Amino acid sequence: MLRSRIFGLRRVVTTVSRVTNPRLTPVRTYKVHQVCDAHMNELPVPCGPWKPWYDAKQNFYNKIFVGGVLWFLFSFAMMIMTNSIYLNFSPPAYPGPPSDMVQDCEDEG
Template identity: 45%
Template sequence: MLFRLTRPALKTIVAWNDVACVRARQYHPPAAFKQPTMDDLPVPQGSWQAAYDAKQRKYNIQLISGILVFAFTVGFVAKSDMIDFNFSRPELPTE
């Protein structure tokens, strides 16, 4: 059992002391590597205004639908008396 626990540490120590096992790192790019340039970037196509307007239309629809869902939820909760919003002071209990 002790051998199983110490074996990884012993292997590491032996590997450090092994002169024949020199690990060299090679920091060079692959043979077919081409340095990236500005020509590799995508070229914009179409009108930016049309794309912007389409995005804003989608975002405005999401905003309006979110506001409507929130208003419906608050109205439903207020009508069903699930929550007391405490718009006025509560009445004092009578003795």
């Protein structure tokens, strides 16, 4: 008896909920997941000429490249001018040790 009243109440609630909001109705859906492989139709297609865009990009990259080369040359020149780096292009210009510190070796022959 109690069970039949609960089922009856359930039917009333589900009918009212179907009428007011169809999303609340419990529906079991078994979806089959379809796997779609990628194909060429999904690639973006350029519209318009590509050369102006390409030239603008190359112009920007060339400016960055020239700026980098100029910065390298400036920093390299500053390292050489401030003697922060010695590149051994020639023998050092420093004098040798004083003659009283050098011992002459005589060949024993």
